[in-house]
Amino acid sequence: MTDNQNGSGTPAAGAAVGEKPAIQAQVVAQYIKDLSFENPNVEKLMSGPGENPNMKLEVNVNARRMDEKDGLFESAIDFKAHATNATGTIYQLELVYAGIFRIKNIPEDALEPFLLINCPALIFPYLRRLASDLTREGGFPPLLLDPIDFAGLYVRRKQQEEGGAEAPAAS
Secondary structure (H helix, E strand, O other), rough: OOEEEEEOOOOOOOOOOOOOOOOOEEEEEEEEEEEEEEEOOOHHHHOOOOOOOEEEEEEEEEEEEOOOOOOOEEEEEEEEEEEEEEEEEEEEEEEEEEEEEEEEOOOOOHHHHHHHHHHHHHHHHHHHHHHHHHHHHOOOOOOOOOOHHOOOHHHHHHHHHHHHHHOOOOO
């Protein structure tokens, strides 16, 4: 990216006067924050092919400011998969995958959507690979996750928050 400021703090040649600097986002780190894989009924499951599992998936996204001065933020995807059949729980996977992002020149009103939509979209492919690998290594077919619409999740979350805030006022 080019720097639109010269050393004196005035716009450099080629930058329009009054033009806001471009938003800058950098992935500083990504990591497994929490991980649990349980396979509690393996002996029952080994007795035969069994039936197709019922799969319950849950995805939540959270973000927090880590360092005001350096513009560091953490965005985390909280993922849960619970597979069951008539014999009980087949497996339960709980995974929190997070990234640390350095974000500069972003308007305050754009920060929350950026942290809850764009940042999770950047780290989701790694969570997806982990979920696939962990279920395969647990002795099951790999869990192949479809892409997630983080913008849709964000909109639903905002609608729920607004609905919850309006409900007491209506009564």
